[in-house]
Amino acid sequence: MLDAEAPALPAPASSGATVDKDHGLVNRARGGDAEAFEALVRRYQGWVFTLALRMLGGDRAEAEDMAQEIFLKAYRGLKRFRGASRYSTWLYAIATHHCLNHLHARRRWPLQSGRGGAHPNATGGNPPPVVDRLADETPRADALLERADLSRIVQAELAHLTEDHRIILVLRDIQGLSYEEIAESLGLELGTVRSRLYRARMEMKARLTPHLK
Amino acid sequence: MTCDEARGAFSDLYDDALSGAALVTITQHLATCPACRAEWASFRNAMQAVSDLGGAEPSPGFADRVRLRADEPSWSDRVVRWLFVPLGVKVPIQAVALALLAFAGLLLYQRSPELRRGVESQSAEPLVAREAPAAKPAPAVPPPAEEPPKKTASVKPQQEAPKSVRTERQAPPTEKFPTPPQARLKAGKDGAAADLRDEAKEAGKAAEPSRDFRPKTGEPGAAGRRLLQSAPPQAEPGRALAPAPPPVTSPAPAPSAPAVEKEIPSVSTVGKSADERFSAAVADLERQRYDQAIDGLRAFIAEHPRDARVPGARLRLADAYMAQQRHREAIAEYEAVAREFPNSPIIPSALYRQAQSRLALGDRAGCQLLRDVTDHYPQAPEADLAREVLSTRCP
Numbered sequence: 001m002l003d004a005e006a007p008a009l010p011a012p013a014s015s016g017a018t019v020d021k022d023h024g025l026v027n028r029a030r031g032g033d034a035e036a037f038e039a040l041v042r043r044y045q046g047w048v049f050t051l052a053l054r055m056l057g058g059d060r061a062e063a064e065d066m067a068q069e070i071f072l073k074a075y076r077g078l079k080r081f082r083g084a085s086r087y088s089t090w091l092y093a094i095a096t097h098h099c100l101n102h103l104h105a106r107r108r109w110p111l112q113s114g115r116g117g118a119h120p121n122a123t124g125g126n127p128p129p130v131v132d133r134l135a136d137e138t139p140r141a142d143a144l145l146e147r148a149d150l151s152r153i154v155q156a157e158l159a160h161l162t163e164d165h166r167i168i169l170v171l172r173d174i175q176g177l178s179y180e181e182i183a184e185s186l187g188l189e190l191g192t193v194r195s196r197l198y199r200a201r202m203e204m205k206a207r208l209t210p211h212l213k
Numbered sequence: 214m215t216c217d218e219a220r221g222a223f224s225d226l227y228d229d230a231l232s233g234a235a236l237v238t239i240t241q242h243l244a245t246c247p248a249c250r251a252e253w254a255s256f257r258n259a260m261q262a263v264s265d266l267g268g269a270e271p272s273p274g275f276a277d278r279v280r281l282r283a284d285e286p287s288w289s290d291r292v293v294r295w296l297f298v299p300l301g302v303k304v305p306i307q308a309v310a311l312a313l314l315a316f317a318g319l320l321l322y323q324r325s326p327e328l329r330r331g332v333e334s335q336s337a338e339p340l341v342a343r344e345a346p347a348a349k350p351a352p353a354v355p356p357p358a359e360e361p362p363k364k365t366a367s368v369k370p371q372q373e374a375p376k377s378v379r380t381e382r383q384a385p386p387t388e389k390f391p392t393p394p395q396a397r398l399k400a401g402k403d404g405a406a407a408d409l410r411d412e413a414k415e416a417g418k419a420a421e422p423s424r425d426f427r428p429k430t431g432e433p434g435a436a437g438r439r440l441l442q443s444a445p446p447q448a449e450p451g452r453a454l455a456p457a458p459p460p461v462t463s464p465a466p467a468p469s470a471p472a473v474e475k476e477i478p479s480v481s482t483v484g485k486s487a488d489e490r491f492s493a494a495v496a497d498l499e500r501q502r503y504d505q506a507i508d509g510l511r512a513f514i515a516e517h518p519r520d521a522r523v524p525g526a527r528l529r530l531a532d533a534y535m536a537q538q539r540h541r542e543a544i545a546e547y548e549a550v551a552r553e554f555p556n557s558p559i560i561p562s563a564l565y566r567q568a569q570s571r572l573a574l575g576d577r578a579g580c581q582l583l584r585d586v587t588d589h590y591p592q593a594p595e596a597d598l599a600r601e602v603l604s605t606r607c608p
Contacts, residue, residue: 034280041276049271064271071279076287154262172228173263198224205259212258 022087030078037078041071044088047175048095054170055099057159058152066102070095085184092177092185096167103163150211157207165200172197214242219249223256487517491526503533524554528563540570561590565599572606580607 020026022043028036048070052063074094081090158166171177171185183193219242225231226239243250286294297303322329494509510530514523531546547567551560565586571579583599584607590596 034284037283038276038280041279045275045279046268046270049275050268053269054266060269060272064275067271067275068279068282072282075279075283150262151266154266158263158266169263173260174266174268194225198221201224201227201256201260204263205256208259208262209255212255212262 020083020086020088023083026078026081026083026087029075030081037075040087044091045071048091051095051170051175052099054155054158054174055103055163055167058155066099070098073098089181089184092171092181093187096171096185100163100167153211154208157204157211160207161200161203164196165203168193168197169200169204173201214238216242216246216249219243219246220252220256223253226253227257227260487513487520490516491520491522494526495529498529498533501536503537506530506533524550524557524559527553528559528566531563531566535566535570538573540574543567543570544574561586561593561595564590565595568599569602572602577607583607 022040025036025040025043029040045067049063049067052066052070053060056063056066070091074091077094081087158169161169168182168186171182172179177185179190179193179197182188182197183190186193188196219239222231222235222239226236231239243253296307490509490513494506494513497503497506497509507530510526510533513520514526514530517523520526527546527550531543531550534540534543534546544567547563547570550557550563551567554560564582568579568582568586571577571582580603583603586593586599587596587603
């Protein structure tokens with residue numbers, strides 16, 4: 001439970017770019033207001049769940065568990081939130097680090113982490129090639145394409161990227177974060193974000209091009 | 214602009230992050246280069262496919278579930294709460310429980326000599342290292358002499374004897390009797406404890422003598438008699454002896470045992486004056502008033518020759534002489550114990566102490582006595598001590 005005596009955060013800056021729309025809810029949640037915290041959860045549950053879902057390869061149940069853990073971690077860390085950044089940025093940082101830590105742990109202990117553990121054919125924590133997965137799960141890749149099930153292919157290929165490339169692609173091209181927000185969430189320099197995003201995109205383009213023709 | 218440069222700018226172009234000359238240059242290149250234009254289209258389609266994955270929503274009730282979990286205390290909070298809340302109740306309870314546990318453990322250890330000996334025999338550590346911690350000063354015990362024996366018929370469990378004797382023997386003979394090493398002192402205590410247990414047994418005639426103190430071979434008492442006969446004669450009075458070396462090891466001064474005295478049965482057979490006499494003499498011995506102790510013990514032995522405590526009294530008498538460095542008289546008394554009470558379990562103790570007195574006088578016959586103790590009473594506590602002394606004084 002939160003410390004009910006947690007001091008209120010300083011008022012956000014008045015300039016539009018830095019106004020934190022969550023300021024009021026965060027202050028109330030810091031004071032132990034469960035309703036306010038629930039409102040924050042509702043506001044960001046889609047974002048956090050999507051991040052978890054895309055990073056975990058599309059397993060909804062596992063992603064939901066992870067999203068819960070992320071919110072609980074944020075809830076218990078609210079008293080340490082000083083308001084130096086926006087609540088959303090702070091939450092993004094918690095979420096991205098939690099996802100990366102989870103993936104590292106799953107790679108190290110594949111049987112203990114995650115619901116079903118690693119894919120039986122997985123090597124080094126990466127999922128099997130998409131062609132193999134599709135061969136296992138569906139009749140033919142072209143049949144998937146015919147059914148416009150492109151998202152499954154994309155999700156599978158996304159899971160094939162390294163974790164660093166995957167998360168930066170998800171944050172930018174799915175979640176729509178700015179370079180600055182990505183840099184703050186991941187603790188990277190802007191130039192690093194830009195170059196890493198370029199490499200991730202080029203790799204993803206190379207993987208998807210055969211399926212898109 | 215080359216094709217590589219153009220493709221290197223695709224990511225920025227896709228994000229609308231190019232402007233000015235860079236944007237014009239790449240736009241012109243794409244307009245004139247079909248390959249790069251196809252690459253750009255492919256890149257854009259791929260990124261669009263990624264973007265089309267889009268967001269997702271968790272299952273309904275997600276926020277409620279999060280809130281429910283948030284209301285639950287964390288495991289660390291639960292543990293802390295379980296341990297300490299309410300603080301004013303649980304901490305005292307835990308402290309009392311811990312103290313009781315420690316007390317019970319200590320009690321169990323002290324009252325189980327078999328367990329203690331088992332632990333010691335299994336330990337591969339040297340004797341000194343093993344016993345040094347146990348030689349810490351015991352809590353003060355009220356003077357034994359003031360406690361008259363109270364129990365009459367039944368012999369209490371004999372495990373109680375070592376504890377009381379051990380605590381009473383903490384007072385070392387500091388001036389007249391050099392303090393022996395701690396380990397030897399402790400072992401000497403154990404030996405004395407056995408003596409006094411056996412004394413209680415003799416008095417009560419109710420318990421079997423501990424087999425630990427039985428001779429190894431032969432029937433009880435036979436070895437004592439044999440050892441007595443084989444012991445070298447005492448030095449003649451006036452005979453020149455080698456200068457007495459410092460005493461080797463010596464047991465603690467004469468035993469006294471209020472708790473054991475409580476256990477001495479058959480008080481009905483012993484007159485009250487005997488109790489008082491014996492208790493007073495033991496108290497004198499405890500307080501290192503050796504002259505008074507010797508007088509008292511002699512009087513007790515003379516006045517109550519059939520009392521069950523006479524063997525113990527003679528052993529104490531010898532101890533008092535030994536504490537005063539009157540080794541010849543001590544040897545005579547130790548020999549008398551072995552001669553007059555050949556069936557007594559205190560024989561190994563009497564032999565061991567006689568050996569010490571002899572060694573203190575420079576009489577090498579003490580070494581043979583020590584070997585007899587280790588050979589014939591290997592289970593007695595004195596056997597360990599005898600082995601130690603043999604290794605240092607009788608190489």
